[in-house]
Amino acid sequence: MAIVTVGRKSLADIVGRLVHLPNRTPEMAFDGIADQAFAEVAPYRYGAIAVGYYSGSSEWERHQAGDEIVMVLEGRTTVVVMVDGAAQRIELHAGELLVVPQNHWHRFEHSEHLKIMGITPQPSDHSLTLPAG
Incomplete structure (x- = not known):
């Protein structure tokens, strides 16, 4: 029988340790420069619950294994x-959430002091440009 560990975490503490990334660009997803702006809160099913703190725009991404839930904790963003x-x-503004349907390409644009939480299935596909199809 597997041992299950149940515990709680403080989302406020985890988000409070993030370092604001002021000018996020899509290329940063591939160079590791943004590591302090993101943190995993906990593993969840076939992915993770994670948080980030940045301004700017992200790369394109999609999740083939399921829907992604994104919630704005503070700030604002436009999800495409x-x-x-x-x-x-x-x-999206603070307190709002969006369910991104499985296998749909999406990105975050014009984010301003965005503190965001995502429940993201893995694996994820990432691209600097919008893939065809």
Whole structure:
């Protein structure tokens, strides 16, 4: 029988240790420079619950194993989700959340002092440019 460990974590403490990344660019996803702006809160199912703190824009990403839940804790952002070949832009503010459907390319643009929590299935695909199809 497997041993299950149950514990609680302080989201405020974890987010409080993040270092603001003031000018995030899509390229930063591939160079490790943004590590202090992001932290894993806990593993969850086939992925993780994670937080980040930045301003700027992210690379394109998609999650083939399930939907991603993103919640804005502080700040604001615009999430661009590709739906049937068209970009849908959804502006999110503190206290709002969005479920990004499985296998849909998306990115975060024009984020301002964004503290965000994501429940993200893995694996994730990442791209600097929007992949065709």
